[in-house]
Amino acid sequence: MAQTVRAVKGTRVFWPRDSAVWTEVEAVCRRVFSAYGFGEIRTPVLEHTELFVRSVGENSDIVGKEMFSFNDRKGRALSLRPEGTAPVVRAFVDAGLANSALPARLYYLGPFFRYERPQKGRYRQFHQIGAEILGDPGPLVDAELIAMLMRFFGELGHRNLEVLINTVGDAASRENYRKALLKYLRPRTAELSEDSQRRLETNPLRILDSKAPGDTEILAAAPQLIDHLSDESRDHFDRVVAALDTLEIPAIRSPRLVRGLDYYTRTVFEIVSGDLGALDAIVGGGRYDDLMQELGGAALPSIGFAIGQDRLIETLPAEFAARIPEGPRRMVLAIGEAAAMPALKLAESIREAGSAVVLEGPRRGLRKSLKYAHRLGIAEVLMLGDDELATGIVTSRDLDSGEQKSLVIAELLASLEETQ
Numbered sequence: 001m002a003q004t005v006r007a008v009k010g011t012r013v014f015w016p017r018d019s020a021v022w023t024e025v026e027a028v029c030r031r032v033f034s035a036y037g038f039g040e041i042r043t044p045v046l047e048h049t050e051l052f053v054r055s056v057g058e059n060s061d062i063v064g065k066e067m068f069s070f071n072d073r074k075g076r077a078l079s080l081r082p083e084g085t086a087p088v089v090r091a092f093v094d095a096g097l098a099n100s101a102l103p104a105r106l107y108y109l110g111p112f113f114r115y116e117r118p119q120k121g122r123y124r125q126f127h128q129i130g131a132e133i134l135g136d137p138g139p140l141v142d143a144e145l146i147a148m149l150m151r152f153f154g155e156l157g158h159r160n161l162e163v164l165i166n167t168v169g170d171a172a173s174r175e176n177y178r179k180a181l182l183k184y185l186r187p188r189t190a191e192l193s194e195d196s197q198r199r200l201e202t203n204p205l206r207i208l209d210s211k212a213p214g215d216t217e218i219l220a221a222a223p224q225l226i227d228h229l230s231d232e233s234r235d236h237f238d239r240v241v242a243a244l245d246t247l248e249i250p251a252i253r254s255p256r257l258v259r260g261l262d263y264y265t266r267t268v269f270e271i272v273s274g275d276l277g278a279l280d281a282i283v284g285g286g287r288y289d290d291l292m293q294e295l296g297g298a299a300l301p302s303i304g305f306a307i308g309q310d311r312l313i314e315t316l317p318a319e320f321a322a323r324i325p326e327g328p329r330r331m332v333l334a335i336g337e338a339a340a341m342p343a344l345k346l347a348e349s350i351r352e353a354g355s356a357v358v359l360e361g362p363r364r365g366l367r368k369s370l371k372y373a374h375r376l377g378i379a380e381v382l383m384l385g386d387d388e389l390a391t392g393i394v395t396s397r398d399l400d401s402g403e404q405k406s407l408v409i410a411e412l413l414a415s416l417e418e419t420q
């Protein structure tokens with residue numbers, strides 16, 4: 001026997017039952033995001049590798065070791081997109097939209113790719129729902145974006161959520177802080193975890209994120225970024241916090257929250273779900289006031305977030321299932337070859353009348369067809385045989401009770417149309 005072809009590691013298939021949940025979540029997303037004036041953008045899955053090197057950062061984990069990168073047939077270095085912000089900004093710059101109506105409010109959803117060790121909730125092809133506000137310095141939109149997220153999560157039925165918020169300051173504040181942090185950490189290098197030792201040279205701010213117990217102890221006494229902020233950055237942060245207060249969104253100031261992507265400036269935030277056990281983030285975001293300029297565009301301050309859709313869905317409350325639309329509850333069944341074409345036509349007429357229906361031809365006999373109907377969760381089977389053809393009626397069988405009754409086809413169609 002020929003060998004089977006397995007799925008690529010870290011990828012998944014979504015069968016109709018799963019897809020129905022994903023589609024419903026996406027419908028809620030589209031509805032909520034539209035209410036805030038966002039429009040959908042669809043960017044390519046493939047980008048030049050350089051885009052992510054210049055934006056996410058050469059020393060970030062993502063670019064350093066997690067990208068699916070390859071040379072195309074002409075030797076161009078390409079990567080499957082590992083995140084969504086850089087492609088959106090690139091597209092915006094490419095299209096020359098700096099003078100369009102600003103701010104631009106864009107959202108996206110789709111697959112992203114990172115070469116990570118597959119584990120619970122982490123995949124190599126995963127999915128993000130993200131939104132960006134391009135060309136607004138905040139701070140009101142910072143809070144508005146978080147409010148939109150909370151509304152979206154609320155509409156999905158998520159309850160156990162916490163907003164963690166911090167500021168990483170502007171580029172100058174961060175540089176000051178980087179120096180102070182290095183001055184403190186360098187003499188303690190030997191006591192740091194291996195990961196943090198590596199980051200000391202490449203991306204010292206990321207050490208603040210470390211969960212290694214030894215690191216946490218050292219970091220407890222480390223200089224704080226908040227003490228190195230410019231007045232402007234501090235004022236921005238205070239105003240974001242005040243705006244969240246106005247909206248009665250409880251946010252926890254988290255001085256050690258720094259995100260793994262280099263382009264963040266000022267506001268950074270995560271929303272974590274207690275339902276995930278380890279209080280894992282389902283969404284991360286922040287300002288990236290310098291990114292567009294770094295990618296050759298105008299100096300337009302911007303902010304965005306990305307939700308991990310896989311995790312979002314894995315943690316949906318059980319009640320959400322009740323909102324998933326069901327498949328057809330009705331079947332048209334042809335009994336005998338002569339009924340095949342009339343059954344095909346009847347099924348189409350039922351759909352024309354606005355109802356969903358599954359058609360079952362005569363090929364495998366009544367018993368097997370009824371068993372199939374049961375497995376599909378069909379409630380009513382409309383049976384069409386020789387007698388019915390002669391009289392313009394169908395026999396309707398209730399699959400639960402087994403009861404049967406005759407229905408005049410014309411009347412059935414009229415009543416279906418009425419219930420629309």
Ligand code: AMP
Pocket residue numbers: 083114116121122123124125126127128259260281282283284285306307308309310311
């Ligand atoms: P990031 O783009 O790293 O800020 O991630 C944003 C969100 O995407 C995270 O909070 C995760 O929920 C989700 N995410 C990132 N990488 C993966 C992955 N490999 N598999 C599943 N979800 C992911």
